[in-house]
Amino acid sequence: MQQAHPAATTLxxxxxxxxxxxxxxxxxxxxxIRYPIVVKDxxxxxxxxxxxxxxxxxxxxxxxxxxxxxxLEVLAEHDRAISIDSLPELLHAIRERLDADEAHIELEFPYxxxxxxxxxxxxxxxxxxxxxxGSVKGDQFRMVLEVVVPVxxxxxxxxxxSRYGAHNQxxxxxxxxxxxxxxxxxxxxxxxxxxxxxxxYAILKRPDEKYVTEHAYDxxxxxxxxxxxxxxxxxxxxxxxxxxxxxxxxxxxxxxSAYAFxxxxxxxL
Numbered sequence: 578m579q580q581a582h583p584a585a586t587t588l589x590x591x592x593x594x595x596x597x598x599x600x601x602x603x604x605x606x607x608x609x610i611r612y613p614i615v616v617k618d619x620x621x622x623x624x625x626x627x628x629x630x631x632x633x634x635x636x637x638x639x640x641x642x643x644x645x646x647x648x649l650e651v652l653a654e655h656d657r658a659i660s661i662d663s664l665p666e667l668l669h670a671i672r673e674r675l676d677a678d679e680a681h682i683e684l685e686f687p688y689x690x691x692x693x694x695x696x697x698x699x700x701x702x703x704x705x706x707x708x709x710x711g712s713v714k715g716d717q718f719r720m721v722l723e724v725v726v727p728v729x730x731x732x733x734x735x736x737x738x739s740r741y742g743a744h745n746q747x748x749x750x751x752x753x754x755x756x757x758x759x760x761x762x763x764x765x766x767x768x769x770x771x772x773x774x775x776x777x778y779a780i781l782k783r784p785d786e787k788y789v790t791e792h793a794y795d796x797x798x799x800x801x802x803x804x805x806x807x808x809x810x811x812x813x814x815x816x817x818x819x820x821x822x823x824x825x826x827x828x829x830x831x832x833x834s835a836y837a838f839x840x841x842x843x844x845x846l
Contacts, residue, residue, distance in 0.1 A: 647675055750803055
């Protein structure tokens with residue numbers, strides 16, 4: 578165990594002093610720490626990326642503050658092994674080091690998937706925003722996996738009423754899940770992409786652009802269609818215990834977005 582610096586024993590511990598206001602704090606901690614992490618990758622085994630990390634604990638009303646440096650100390654002790662598998666151990670270490678009942682962590686990072694264009698098969702990496710939300714209360718661990726998937730949506734109404742063409746836009750479909758068993762990030766990405774008007778690609782040559790334009794036109798979807806289609810598949814998957822699906826269409830002919838949201842649980846499975 579690391580020994581305290583001799584000078585530390587003579588300094589006042591202000592954070593541990595009493596606070597008279599009788600107000601518990603739900604979460605207190607540090608945000609936006611950039612750190613390397615390791616994520617399971619279905620194609621190549623593991624992927625090394627950089628996460629923005631938020632860490633927090635609850636603070637009982639009698640304490641004036643928490644010891645922020647201790648979050649960084651715990652993180653430093655796990656700096657070679659931060660992954661989804663190590664989150665329970667990391668959270669328990671945070672809770673114990675901060676002498677708290679609850680500990681929370683959020684990791685936000687870009688996740689890269691190598692994709693081929695639909696016709697020419699030109700290959701390149703696509704990035705997706707992924708978040709891990711982990712928490713521990715007592716011995717109970719909970720982890721939420723969140724993936725934001727950009728897709729194309731084409732308006733069914735526009736297609737129906739227009740003599741030619743239809744307005745389309747880029748959409749973000751966000752899926753959050755609590756799982757009973759392991760689910761690949763790639764599986765959630767693919768689930769969303771097959772339930773959109775068309776998926777996005779990093780590289781598109783002219784034959785590819787023709788394909789995605791016509792594919793989107795042949796698969797018009799409202800924002801409501803997108804969330805319902807994704808939820809229909811999630812509810813049929815016994816590995817999914819809880820889910821949230823939300824879609825936002827960044828409209829091309831309006832100065833606002835269209836939005837839809839569904840939350841549910843698979844208790845019956």
